Amino acid sequence: MARRRKWLDTRGVPRFELRLKALGIAMFAVLACVSARLYYLQIVSTKQLAELADRNRIRTLRVPAPRGLVFDRKHRTLVDTRPSFDAVMVPEDSTDLTATIRNLERYLGNDHFADKLAEAQDEDRPAFEPVAIKERLTWEQVVALETHQLELPGVSIQVTPRRHYVYGSLAAHVLGYVGEVSKEDLAKLPGYHVGDEIGRFGLERGLEGYLRGVSGGRQIEVDAVGRRLRVLGEVPERPGYNVTLTLDLDLQQAAEQALGNRAGALVALDPNTGEVLAMASHPTFDPNQFAAGISPAAWRALIKDPSHPLENRAIQGVYPPGSTFKLVGAIAALEEKAVTPSTTFLCPGGLWYGNREYRCWRKEGHGNVALHRAIVQSCDVYFYQVGLRLGIDRLAHWANLLGLGKPTEIQLPGEKAGLIPSSAWKRRRFGERWYPAETLSVAIGQGYVGVTALQMAQLVAQIANGGIRYRPQFVRTIEDNDGRVVKVFNPEIEARLNIDPTVLEIVRNAMADVVNGPGGTAHRAQLEHIVVCGKTGTAQVVKEAQGQRVKEEELPEKFRDHGWFVAFAPKDNPQIAIACVIEHGGHGGSSAAPVVHDVLAKFFELYPPKPQLRAAKLQKVLASERYASN
């Protein structure tokens, strides 16, 4: 105590040695504190800090797998994936965000970069997840960003595989489109990440599981401004499977060309397998628009377009079938023995039933008509009578047997079932009994009846192939990137209808005369050397007012009739079955038949008919060929 007092003593002379000693002790105490801090950092909490150091320098990046390719039946590429150079940014890597954005605007122009970053922040972006700030950079922009990287900390260029539809809008409704996975999808679907592509429509959606592939991952060392230095580890990605479709590119092009600018749909099937050879729907859209992330304005324009370009009319457009439905009536009547081929009815131009006249399309009437001429000349009165003899439920039964009124279960999402009314349906729907007068309109394909073009194509395919209903198919094979077959789609028979072959023969003969015979309604579908069988249809959009006939040309477009034509060819060994509907096209023989004619002509140019074989034998040969090729 006494010694300590000495240097505290303010009266004596302070002793230098004691002060030095005090300083020495103080200095060592301070250095001990520093050591303690080092001990704490380097021994006690080294684990967390080492983790932080690694988190600083290691980024795990997902490497998205390229989506599979889509080919037509002759292995021509319809959809592929091409690299798109996108600018992405990790805002955490930029020390001065406003300066970086200013520099970005210098090289890329003003593109609301700050808004995009703010938006990403609002969407609970995980830290250090890159934000896409500009897609599809031009080569000049890529070079500008690469050379000025030091002024753009956090900005990097990402090469993203992006969907590319080689023929633009061709078969857009079939191929569909992709989009960025949405927040709702992310919540539902495991394995998807922010920014992933997902099939949204058409085959892109229907075959998502095959086309998508499995993304890989890459651990990358980055420096303080986010530049990538080297790859530390990698899990390779598995590209999506490649899909070969049943579509024929040339036929598809011919079909879309033939439809032209008119709204409508066309479906061409191979009646012996159910393969879809062509499926066209107009108006259409360009799926490439969606691949880069469609702008809200463009999306609104597509959605609000009154012509509904996003609708696949071939499977989502439900139309009254009009007179093409008489094929169903004819089969039903013959099978149910309601009529014989020689049964005749008198057509004076209309039929009085109840208190009103149900008119035939031909004012003058057809006189005494039997089944053959009733189909060829599409006599309405004949089929009113058939409808009355059959009753709605037997008619509906046969329509259902032939595949109408329910989805065909094609591989496309969003298919409509259409509607075949029955007395049970009416009770269910309206709580009312069925009135026999309503059967009259159903018998000529009007009233409640609604079908899709695909269903009608399937219907003629069954007439053509002797009553076998194949499930319509779009996909032949699915292969992996090395060409190994992952899945083969064989023809799937949905139903074998026990229809008397002579019944179908009678219908086929009549259909041949529709196109080729005297008084037939579809001469414009005739082909040289090949016998085309068909049936026209004209579906009323609005019920004509009682007792009035309005000239088609005088009606405003939206009230004009839909024109139908269904066909198959050649008559003796059918290779193609087609259904075509032209919205508000007027008479089927003048609107839809020429379209079908062009497609048939193209088809036989591509696939010249084989020498005459009996249909059954041919079917066998074709089937074995198919199995062999698979």
Place this chain on the structure above:
Amino acid sequence: MPIDRRILYHFDWRVFVLTALLGSIGLLAVISASYRASVHNSLHPLVVRQLVWLCAGLVLMLSAAFFDYRSLGSYAYALYCVGLLIQALVLVGGHARGGARRWLNLGFIALEPSELTKLVLIIVLAHFLREKPPTGGLKLRHLIAPTIFTLPPVFLIASEPDLGSALLLMLVFATMVFAAGINTRTLLAIILTAALAAPVAWHYLKPYQRQRIVSFLNPQSDPLGAGYHVIQSEIAVGSGGPWGKGFLKGTQGRLNFLPEQTTDFIFAVFAEEFGFAGSMSLLTIYAILISHGLWIARQARDRFGALLALGIVATIFWQVTINIGMATGILPVVGITLPLVSYGGSSLIVMMLELGLLISVNIRRFIF
């Protein structure tokens, strides 16, 4: 002039060896801090320059050791005037880097006069306080003259702005005044006044200086802004663990996460690569140097030499403490170098000069 054999006989090898050791560690650290994965086959120009300065410093150190420190007292005022002049020159024609005017460009070297000013101030203060203190110790009135000499360089340096060096001058001043025998009551009064004046000083700080103090108190308040340096430095030091990641294997330094990694934050680079073992070894070498320096101060033949030695030791101590304290997050970030380790010609050469004078003080015990 023939070299006095006694000088060689009494030469202080301990200071010399410790200096060489620290210089070598510094060289390793500078190599590591300037190392880039992309250019590893050639030495970075920084390393070469550091080596050149180290050699030049060694020559200066030996010259200073043979130089009789006692004659410094008579040059004290002249030295002080020259030092102040150069320091003032910086404000006029200084070379600015990173928003501060701290360097004079002499062509071959960017001189940082504040380093020189530190030494000059030590000499002047030692000269002033060489008289034995009166009974009761130094009172306020005895401190007026030393304070008057200290304040101009402090203000000049603080207005560069170089808050760290200005602070260092005041700390060295305080240490020397304490050792010279300040009255205990006066000391307590001064401390009390300083504590009360702190809020006023806050008012005069530049925004970035305030920001540093705020982020020191809470680094997480702005992890990518002002707190970034502290956090990254702590991560670097801590991730070194007990044995370190190995020479040139540190990621925090090599990947540029550390700020000022060749100068102010060199310790973090070193600690990341050499771990607790390395940083404790480094700290031990400093501790030995400091205790040996204090011993020299006590053994010095006159008060001028003792105070000179003490001033030098105080400079080393404060710089080590502040630098490591800031790298480990226990002190706010101020630009203070780690003696003999940080890259930088001025600080290295002046520090070696000071160590030469320390040897000189030790040698002169035996030579009358």
